Amino acid sequence: MSAKKKQKLDNGGEENNSPSKSGTSFSPPAHPDFTEWSWDVTHNPKILVKNNGNRVMFNPSFSVGTQAIRGTSPLKHGYHHYYEVLMSTDVYGTDMMVGIGTGNVDLEKYTHTFVSFLGLDNESYGLSYSGSIHHNGEFKPYAQTFGKGDRIGVHVNLWSGTLEYYLNSKPLGVAFTNLNPKINYYPMICSTSARSGMTLTYSNSYKHNLQFNAICKLAKQSLLVPGTIPPGLAVFIKNNFWWLQTPKNIKPPNPTTAKNFRRKKLVMPLDFDDSSDEENAETAKPNENLESADDRRPSISADSPASKRLRLRSLN
Secondary structure, three states, rough: OOHHHHHHHHHOOOOOOOOOOOOOOOOOOOOOOOOOOEEEEOOOEEEEEEEEEEEEEOOOOOOOEEEEEEEEEOOOOOEEEEEEEOOOOOOOOOOEEEEEEEEOOOOOOOOOOOOOOOOOOOOEEEEEEEOEEEEOOEEOOOOOOOOOOOOEEEEOOOOOEEEEEEOOOOEEEEEEEEOOOOOEEEEEEEEEOEEEEEEEEEEEEEOOOHHHHHHHHHHHHHHHHOOOOOOOOOHHHHHHOOHHHOOOOOOOOOHHHHHHHHHHHOOOOEEEOOOOOHHHHHHOOHHHHOOOOOOOOOOOOOOOHHHHHHHHHHHH
């Protein structure tokens, strides 16, 4: 794509995909807004930081390149980190990305060039709104596209060195591995589009220990198996580890439906090959030779106890 066409695209000239591309109507999770860090205030006139450092507006008038910003502090070594970004405006243009990068990333290197900034080298990792992930100059498909109103979560595990993204609280699977837990990584976002904005809605860190691992297990069970943990603990998990839970729009299997399905299987036609009634029940198989759906009586051996009972009934 030519530079002029990219500039037209990033200034809203065409292909503006403002609606949410995830295809789902998403309700924000019920949790208090909490941010452990905010976006670093920059002197770049193409980036406006508002709302106590949580809201960023890229290219407020028109776009001539790629603008990027990072968090105020590096992510703690050996901790789990989770932050969530709301795509608060139209999502379009060459790219809008969410990810992390080291302190060596030059945020102003491509301010006059339209590029997918995060992941251009081995110093940064990024997720594009197109659904691809980028690192070390390479990219590959990873998730569906997203747009205005969608929330992108980032779970950085600096204990095991992995990074996983979430789309509207739904985990998308591990995107990157082999992160160096001893390197300083910063949260980063970037955009090439005019009047594009992102808002930091949540950021927190969790020490990797037995408590965190146990909470991870309990958080998954609290929605899949209601009532298995005390109500007070369930509220604590909901308020502090809500991002680990299964989204509410994914309902667990209905146990009543499962029981009914099993009952239906028990009344299938049976073919008894043995003489013992108890053994017959264990080795029952569907009778494929039945001609009528109404004729569901099993075939019975002439010497079996069941056959004798039938003959006695016919004599009476």
